[in-house]
Amino acid sequence: MNILRFLGKSFLKVLEDSGGIFLFFLKSLIYFFTPPFRLKHLIKHMEFIGVKSFLVVFLTALFSGMVTAYQVNIALAKVGSQSILGGAVALTLTRELGPVLTAIVVVARAGSAICAEIGSMRITEQIDALKIMAVNPIQYLISPRLWAAILVVPLLTAIADLIGIAGGYVVGVFLVKIDPGLLTARMTDMVEFKDIMSGILKSIFFGAFLVSVCGYKGYNVRGGAEGVGRATTEAVVVSTVGILVMDYILTTLFF
Amino acid sequence: MIVIKGLRKSFNGFEVLKGVDLALPENHITFIMGQSGTGKSVLLKHIVGLIKPDEGEIRFENQDITKLSEKELQKVRKNIGFLFQEGALFDSMTVGENVAFPLKEHFKLSAKEIKSQVEELLDAVGLLASKDKFPSELSGGMKKRAALARTLALKPKVILFDEPTTGLDPILQVSILQLIKDIKEKYQLTCAIISHDVALALKFADYIAFLHQGRILKFGTPDEIKQAEEEFIQNFLRSALL
């Protein structure tokens, strides 16, 4: 009985949160186009999310590309078709690893910071202060961050794709000793434009999703510094798991 | 100008306001006094729509604030300033940027005009030297004064002050209240001030309202309050003079 009650309660909480996050997302999305326009803020947050995540994205993509090439090579060696290594690595990266890893890095790097910052503004009444001064807090705080992520996360993903493929190339050419001409030829044969685009499109959803979750959790913080800590942990967990679930759903339905 | 009728509010089953009736007379300073935790801050937050009541109405310029949407409230809020008990300064901005914020948001002013207004406001609260400091680098009293300057920047018709003088030294307390009074006269403001300081209230108030056990126990001029028969008020006044 208790288990049922617990499950019921958790289910209701998830429904409530999902509804809340979705409404929050829609408001943030739309308010951006109501005056006063916050272009300066947009650029500032693009810098925060993009430039400051760049190094981590770079390293993550490089090593993921290299290790993917290494592992895929082991599999391909068993059937003797190592020449498609470059193509296999590029497909994995552009369709899956690029967008997903980039989004998760951005959650860790920028999402957690967004949640903590908005949350501490909530508990020190700074959000109420915005309201009092007749400024819409969602329009001021969340909209520019949401649009920054929508614009920047796909760019980071494109960079991650490129770096990852370069990592795979290095492993393929120098470690596995595949002929570089053959490797790139098979790669361009196998990877189509729509493969790259599917990853980029997914990353737009991930960017919007992670800011909505982290912003929502911060915006609705309750209960002091501890509350901010709890909300930040929740935001990171929900965003990360959510991105993986969304990835599966989007991939099977659309891409 | 602001009329509150039958305002009730509970938090988690605990009734804080039990039917508050209060009118803030236009162009006057009303002090709101009462014990800690009786709901003075909660009462003021209702007037700016930060908290929605369970029952009752708040009239401002012929509309019931409690029924307004967030969008309609924005218009009202341009006319009602609010000083938070803890200041609520934006900690990512310097003192000067905090004061400039409402000016940039709501007035079409040149950078030069904003700068001169900010400096004038900071000078009035004695913080000109701290213009480029961040809130975390200020003392409690300095934060309060910076927040006061930010509240004044919007030039509202009504200003609600949640403990503007608590935590300041006696000289500053008087000078801040004098400043509020001067500004009130200059711009024809309606002010409500929460304070625990009986002497200051008797000196600076046009009217005093006592909030006790969720209701307004007594409303009157300082002289009327001094003559009040209610035992709670006499106790309150006497304790202050010990």
Ligand SMILES: Nc1ncnc2c1ncn2[C@@H]1O[C@H](COP(=O)(O)OP(=O)(O)OP(=O)(O)O)[C@@H](O)[C@H]1O
């Ligand atoms: N957001 C809230 N949620 C739950 N309870 C609250 C909330 N805000 C205030 N309260 C409760 O309402 C009561 C009145 O609080 P309020 O802050 O108005 O007191 P106050 O009269 O301003 O006291 P002080 O003079 O100490 O500032 C307190 O019991 C407080 O716990």
Ligand SMILES: [Mg+2]
């Ligand atoms: Mg209070």
